[in-house]
Amino acid sequence: MSRFDPRGKANRALLAGVSEYDHTAPDPQGVAGQLPAVRHNRTALEDALHRGGVFGAGEVRTLASPAPDDFTGALRRACREARGLLLLYFAGHAVTSTSGSELHLQMRTARVLTGHGLPGSVSFSQVLAELAESNAEQVVVILDCCYAGNAAGIWHRFDDPKRKKHKILLLMSVQPNRCILGGDADVATPFTRELTHALDAGGEVWLSGLYAAVKERMAAAKYRAEDDDPQRPQALAPPWDPEADVLLAAGPGSTETESDSSGGSWFTWLRGVFAGGREAGDRGAGDRGAGDGRAGDGKAGAGKAGARNAGAGKAGARKAGDRKAGVRKTGARQARRRKRPAPSGRMASAVLLALLATGAGGYGILALTGESAPCGPPLELRVLTDLDLEPVTRAAADAYVASDANTTGDGCRRSGVTVNSAGAAAVVTALGERTDAWQQPREDDNPQRDIGPQPDVWIPATRADVDRVTSAAARQDRVFARLEPQDGPLAYSPVVLAVPKARGAGLAPTGRSLAELLADLEQADATTELHRSDPESTDSALLATMGLYGDEPGARGAADARAAELRLARTARPEPSAARLLCTLPGDHAVDGRSAALVPEFLLKTGIGCHPATRVPRVAAYPDDVPGLEPAFVRVRWEDGDRDAEARDDAVNRFRTWLTGADGRAVLGEHGFRSATGERGLLDKASAPEGLTESVRPAGRADPSTMERALERYGNAHGPGRVLFLLDSSGSMAGRWDGSSGGPGILKQTLPGLGGEDEYGVWAVHGTGDRTHTELLPFGTHERSAAEHALDKAEVRDAEADPSGALRDALEFMRERGSDDERPQLIVHLTDGEDDGRLAGKALDDVLDRARDAGVPVAMVSLSSSGCDQGRPAPRIAEAGRGRCLDVGDDLVPDVHDEVARTGMGEE
Structure with a gap:
């Protein structure tokens, strides 16, 4: 990213601040409370951006408590209109998913449904997808909400084959996995308050300087997040290099006074009024017992703990529909419990407390009174667990x-x-x-x-x-x-092969290795797909991977990791947890019905965060070479x-x-x-679902060194790849050669899926004698420009082609290179299909046999609309090589790019 001054360009700023919610506590589906401070966030930031001089008239739009459709509609419009800088700001409640892998921005209609999602919310991944496709040159996202820091991880995991996300920079109000307080009703929230001060500092304000200033000011003011942690703003891909920065303001000078970290002069005045009222009341009422002057419910965990949970992000304070164990009540709900009538000497104090409870939250009450509830704040235990175990650990x-x-x-x-x-x-x-x-x-x-x-x-x-x-x-x-x-x-839970009931009738539930179970399943129905979550994310997936690789001590036979990975369904990326995997499969009923999944058995009973009526019922097979979970x-x-x-x-x-x-x-x-x-x-x-065995004989316990070895092999099988392109260069390709939709042009568009560590080469396929191809690009690592130059020089030959000979040579070539490691490999054969006559009879059988044995996926890419029709050679070769057949009836260029990107590491 180069130093970016957006002045004079078509810029847009979209400021979404959700201060009012339709559903709030005590509604069990509601968020924790309203956020009156966010009203000030919208106006303060809008004014600061107008004063800054970067955004012109009509380029800053505010959204006051939008519904999800209003927000996404405005976002899409801003993405279309921005040509220079696009700034997106959000303040309001937010929650994370159960696994922590997604951040949900809660709009005005937000509700929290146990186990059934988060209606009224917009996922941050969706926001990133819109921003990545925007017309803006640079994008800055500013989040002032609970869990704002989690957005950085989502940015890193965001699937970005077109390399567009790097124009998006993030500025976040708090570190990951933290909730923030809601601020005071009469001023903006702390992060936005300091943000606007920094924007109004005068002169040019660049993003790097803005982040440094906000961070310094917040540290000096000692703002606190939930659980009395310091609130520290975060930045993703911060532009520390002076030559890589974004200008956000260029105003003539400061128009703001120094902030008061205590909340402003009104707070000091209010504290004095309250103190006076309390003294008067005490003089009139005499000495009271310690409990009479205190508010709260002993079992609610009031006091300091209750105060910390009264604020802004606290609505979203729990992950995906889940309140924190030991839930503490918000200030507003505490206030409603105060049944004691205030003595006449304390009437002013009582009124002020009521106002604070409904506006500023419990923090204001305790800051003014300096008193604690009958129950002091309970000590908070921090428990860390596996992604698959989080729901049951949280329930416990x-x-x-x-x-x-x-x-x-x-x-x-x-x-x-x-x-x-x-x-x-x-x-x-x-x-x-x-x-x-x-x-x-x-x-x-x-x-x-x-x-x-x-x-x-x-x-x-x-x-x-x-x-x-x-x-x-x-x-x-x-x-x-x-x-x-x-x-x-x-406890114990075996890792099972969960098979759709309709396909698992003849499967022996126990006494078989995973390899044997999979062979039986494939023999019964070759269309069955195998799914597994990410072995780097959960132990259940890693233990299942050990079975797939034959890595468990005593396992019958041994598998090549690359070949084992080819048995799994091809997806853009593995799901982070088995729960998430079982939740995504029902998204396509046909896929769900043909999919077996390697998951912990307990999930077949408890289910996951998707409606059970949409899920295909499954039975469990228990591989005897896969260790189970033993938390x-x-x-x-x-x-x-x-x-x-x-x-x-x-x-x-x-x-x-x-x-x-x-x-x-x-x-x-x-x-x-x-x-x-x-x-x-x-x-x-008593409540065991159908399809489970009453008792099981556990496999051997997990071995640490075997787990590390399986992780290493998994990394190798998904590490730097090897791709060999076969480009039909026979005379019939002359009309399908030039431009982005021609043969060389299509291959050029796949190159971003390959990185500096990937090895690849290009063969021009032509000739029917002993030599069936010539080398356009030597096999090895390449700069992208060198590979593009080689494809630009490619020419159509006045010759026919022998695809069977070229494919045999390619399969042998790749087999030799993959004999000493488990790196992913791919052959891409691009042709118009005119020479398919030579892919018949014994020649075709020979290619099919080699494709089955080589362990190298073959992507057959046809420029003919019928190239992948049933019975044609291309789909048969692709199936034998566990690859894909693609023709012009598919979304050809993106699909071929994705195939290459799954094998390669991509550009950095």
Whole structure:
């Protein structure tokens, strides 16, 4: 990105601020409350942008509490109209999905439905998709909401084959996995307040300087996020290089006064009025008992804890329809509980408290009174778990927090529990190798941002993860976290092959390896697809991958990782969790009906966040060479984390005792788990769904070194790739040669799917004798410009072609190159099909046999509309080589690009 001055261009700014919501608490489907401070955000930022001189008349549009359709419509319009800079701002409630992989911006009509999605919300991925396709040269997104920092991870995971997302820069109000407070009713929220001050600083304000100024001002003001954490703004792809920046304002000078981090002069005045009222009341009422002058419900976790949850992003304070374990009530709801009539000496104070409760939230009440509720703020336990285990861990935490075991004799909660999840491989790496960065995050290495807060308790899906962490930590000079695993697993859930009931009738449920089960399934119906989630994200997918690769000790036979990966359904990217996988399959009923999935068994009972009526019923087959899930309870102790060690140890021990006792086992049973010992019977047999075996013989336990080896092989199988292009250069191609829709032009458009580490080459296919091709581009790594130059020089030959000979040579060529590693490979054969007559009889059979044995997918690309018709050679070769057949009836160029991009690493 070059230094970008948008003045004089067609710029657009879209400012969406949701201050009013149709559904709020106490409605169980409502967000936590209204956000009156956001009204000031809209006007303050709009005025600052007008004063800045970058955006002209009519180029700044504000949306006051829009519905989703209003927001997306305005966004699309801004994307069409902007030719220079497009600035998108959002303030309001936001939540993340259960896995944390998506951020949902909640519009005016937002509701929270348990397990059934988030109506009235717009996903940040959808926003990114619109912005990436916009006509703007540069895009700046500013988010002032809960979980704003999570947008950075979504940006990184965003599928961007056209390399358009890099024009999008993000400025976020808080670090990932954090909620923010709602601010005061009479002023803008803290982040936006400091943002507008920085924009009004005078002179040119570039994005790099704006971020630095806002960060400095917020640190100086000591703004706090939820749980009393510092609120620290974040930036994605910050333009630190002076030659790579975006101008946001160019005003003549400052028009704003210094901010008051306490909320402004009204707050100071109000505190004085309240103090005077309190003194008068105390003189008239005399001495009272400690409880009489305090508000709140002992079991609500009021006081400081309640105050922290009263604000803006708190509506979205919980992931995808889920409230935090140990829910604390908002200030407005606390105020409604205050039934005591105020004495006459305190009437003014009572009125002010009511105003604060409905406007500024609990923070204002406590800041003014300086008093606490009968129950002090409970200690908050931080629990980190596997993505697949998050729903059941959260359910257990909810039940524990509300239980007698977590309640004192005075009816107060002892602790709350925050459950967070992250990718299993990333967690193992962070706990084993990056605990120093977790303690002291850096811009380039920040587990607190990428994974979550330092956990007190870690619940991995298998005890082997603990050994992996310990082994990695032993190689470090200094480790800042110590793991203390509890003996024995909490429960057991086998990893199963979940097969549509209609296709699994003849499948032996036990006593077979995964390879044998898949062979049986494929023999019964060759159209069956196999799906698996991301092995780097969840242990269940990694354990299943060990079975696919034949990596489990004692497994019968061994598989090549590249060949094993070819057995899986071809998707743009694997889903991050098995729950997400089972939720996406029903999106296409035909796909759902022919798809087998490698998932933890417990998900077949509890289901996932999509409506069960849309899902194809499945039966479980139990491969005996795939280890099952055995969740472990691990205490994590942090260096210099002993300030409240005794209280934290007590809270951890109480949670562990409850979780391993009858009540905890009941929750695990409700979610489909089995006993961790004996015959591994279901903990809740009464409600077991059809298709499950009553008892199972568990496979061997997961081995740490085998898991690491499988991850390495998976990485190799998805690492730098090899692609060989065969370009039909015979005389019949003359009319399909020039331009972007001609043979060389189509191949040129696939090159962005290949990166600097990928190896590829181009053969010109012509000739019917001993030599069936010539080399246009030598096989190896290339600069894109060199590859394009070679294709530009390609010529049609006055000759016929022998595609069977060229394909045989290509399959042998690629087999030799892939003999020593597991890197992904692909052959792309592009032709008009005029010489298909030579792909018949023995010649075709020979090609089909080689395609089956080579382990190299073959993409057959036909410039004929009938090239992939049933019975033609192209689809038969593609099927034999586990590739695809594409013709002009498909969206040809994007589809060929996607095939290449799945094999290659893409341009950096």
